[in-house]
Amino acid sequence: MRVVFWGTPDFAVRSLKELLNSKHKVVAVVTQPDKPKGRGKKLTPPPVKVVAEEAGIPVFQPEKVKNNEQLYTALKELNPDIFVVVAYGKILPPKIINLPRYKTVNVHASLLPEYRGAAPIHRAIMDGKSKTGVCIMEITEELDAGDIYDCREIPISETDDIVSLHDKLAEEGAKLLIDVLNRIEQGKAEKTPQKHEEATYAKPIKKEEGKIDWNRPAVDIFNQVRALKVWPKAFTIFRDQQIKILDAQVVDTDSIGKAGEIVEVKKGKGFVVQTGKGKLLIKQVQFPNSKPITADEAVRGYHITVGETLQ
Known part of the structure; x- marks a missing residue:
């Protein structure tokens, strides 16, 4: 099929690469405009644009999609069979959604x-879910409410964070997309x-x-x-x-101090903070204008002691 790919961040890159390696033909990519990044505010292309240009795929970067007749005409001339959207970043109008033969997924x-909505991976982790997944659905006017073609379930382990789970879902989503x-x-x-x-x-x-509200449970x-x-x-x-606080671990459910109080320093591991329910071992931190360091390095370098508090 002739595919126009809509995507912007790293999450979308995996799907684009999978498409480029499939029997389907990516005839164009639509992504967000370049944005200034870093201290120098240098204009930086979205990750999807970088991959598309390396593959020699035409790239569109419209400031707006709705009521953009120039974009609509250009896409129509490509004679697309289907649009594929992966974290593009803007809601598509019905005129765009319904343009291809098989519409938009x-x-x-x-x-x-x-x-x-916008932050499903973050929210699943924050809510303490034991599983999540990825779905391929047909896009409709209502946000993420279209009919579902297929889904894949993925467990969330205690060692997962936003980085690892993001990568797992991006990979599984790319495979399911081609299927x-x-x-x-x-x-x-x-x-x-x-x-x-x-x-x-x-x-x-x-x-x-x-x-962080230290009155909340450690978990x-x-x-x-x-x-x-x-x-x-x-x-x-x-x-x-x-x-x-960049890395931590729930250590137990006992209470031996007030919420936010450092109740133990573990040599070689970090320091333990009392919460509203249970204690949290702090394993990695970052001080202002400094690089991330282990909490053990922080204990030694900043002379952190039992009885100090975090607020």
Whole structure:
């Protein structure tokens, strides 16, 4: 099939590469405009654009999609069989969705109808879920509400964080995408309507969600740390400055101090903080204007002691 691929971040790259290695032909890629990044604010292309240009695929980077007749005409001239959307970043209007012969499909990183919306991977980890998955669905006007072609379930282990789970879902989603496209082409694809009454929403992550409340249970803070490891990173106030907690581990459910108090220093491992329920071993931290270091290095370098508090 002739495919136009819509995607922007790293999550979409795996699906694009899988498509490029399949029997289907990617005739164009639509992605977000280049954006300034880093201290120098240098214009940086989206990861999907980099892969597309390396493969010699034409790239469109419209500022807007809705009411963009120039884009619509250019896409129509490509005579596409199907549009594939993977984390593109904007909602497509019906005129675009319905343009191709087989319309438009989406790779979504949750077991729909659970976690519709922008941050399904983060929310699944933060909510302490033991499993998630990826679904290929048909795009409709309502957000992530289209009929489902197929889903794959993926367990969430205690060692998973946003990085590892992101990669697992991207890989599984890419494989499932090709399988579904093959079935659509062969006329063997079946769709199942979502149970809309069971829908939940994964709203975008906000920076303030990184603030740790030590009155919460240790397991909840652990989930917060691993879900927000890339951005905005879980943070707390220590010695009147904000530090980031990058890795942690629930150690037990006992209470021997007040919430936020450092109750033990473990040589070679880090320091233990009392929470509202249970204790958390802090394993990796980042101080302002510094690189990430192990909590053991922090204990030795900053002379962290029992009785100090995190707020």
